[in-house]
Amino acid sequence: EPEVTQTPSHQVTQMGQEVILRCVPISNHLYFYWYRQILGQKVEFLVSFYNNEISEKSEIFDDQFSVERPDGSNFTLKIRSTKLEDSAMYFCASRTGTSTYRGQPQHFGDGTRLSIL
Amino acid sequence: AQKVTQAQTEISVVEKEDVTLDCVYETRDTTYYLFWYKQPPSGELVFLIRRNSFDEQNEISGRYSWNFQKSTSSFNFTITASQVVDSAVYFCALSEARSGGSNYKLTFGKGTLLTVNP
Numbered sequence A: 001e002p003e004v005t006q007t008p009s010h011q012v013t014q015m016g017q018e019v020i021l022r023c024v025p026i027s028n029h030l031y032f033y034w035y036r037q038i039l040g041q042k043v044e045f046l047v048s049f050y051n052n053e054i055s056e057k058s059e060i061f062d063d064q065f066s067v068e069r070p071d072g073s074n075f076t077l078k079i080r081s082t083k084l085e086d087s088a089m090y091f092c093a094s095r096t097g098t099s100t101y102r103g104q105p106q107h108f109g110d111g112t113r114l115s116i117l
Numbered sequence B: 001a002q003k004v005t006q007a008q009t010e011i012s013v014v015e016k017e018d019v020t021l022d023c024v025y026e027t028r029d030t031t032y033y034l035f036w037y038k039q040p041p042s043g044e045l046v047f048l049i050r051r052n053s054f055d056e057q058n059e060i061s062g063r064y065s066w067n068f069q070k071s072t073s074s075f076n077f078t079i080t081a082s083q084v085v086d087s088a089v090y091f092c093a094l095s096e097a098r099s100g101g102s103n104y105k106l107t108f109g110k111g112t113l114l115t116v117n118p
Helices: none
Strands: A004-005 A012-014 A019-024 A031-037 A043-050 A055-056 A065-068 A073-078 A088-095 A112-116 B003-005 B010-015 B019-021 B024-026 B031-037 B044-051 B058-061 B064-067 B074-079 B088-096 B112-117
Touching: A004 A088, A012 A019, A019 A065, A019 A088, A019 A112, A031 B019, A043 A073, A073 A088, A088 B010, B003 B088, B010 B019, B019 B112, B024 B074, B031 B074, B044 B064, B058 B112
Parallel strands: A012 A112, B010 B112
Antiparallel strands: A004 A019, A019 A073, A031 A043, A031 A088, A043 A055, A065 A073, A088 A112, B003 B024, B019 B074, B031 B044, B031 B088, B058 B064, B064 B074, B088 B112
């Protein structure tokens, strides 16, 4: 069964450094998302991406964050200058697209655990 | 704004017991979708079930069943004859189907930690 792939599984970075989290969504999916989960807390929406542009972002997704789909397969999340509070599990998700949304489920990757020191 | 509440923080059962996980949601939309995801100790998020707002028929799929009650804004999930491998955090999530948008983000509840003891 096709799946969403995220790399690396664990990233340790010094505060203030830039970090790029990578995702390969399911190949025929058109909608892409990033979520984060601070340890022990709920999963929070960061950003959605469709047709090579951001379709919605949360208040968490400030100027330090950016997303990119540099080629036909990868979908990246960049944090320019990391802070201690960015430590979390980051999930990439994707779903199919049709002309009408009918609740197609989002399929998640295994996550990247980001630890800021 | 959409909101999902899972009042049960933790549930502990003995293997083979039935267990029901509660979920209450808030939305202003008339069309929306509800989901249950499972997060085992390994950390990944696994899609389990989906229900749309215009179909209140409750279903059973193997050991899983769900009870959608639009009148009380609840979407409860039941595992029958629980097994140790069911031990995980279970998240209820809501997606609103607003017209004209392509987002359809998921809003998650805080999750319920289910522990099934042998």
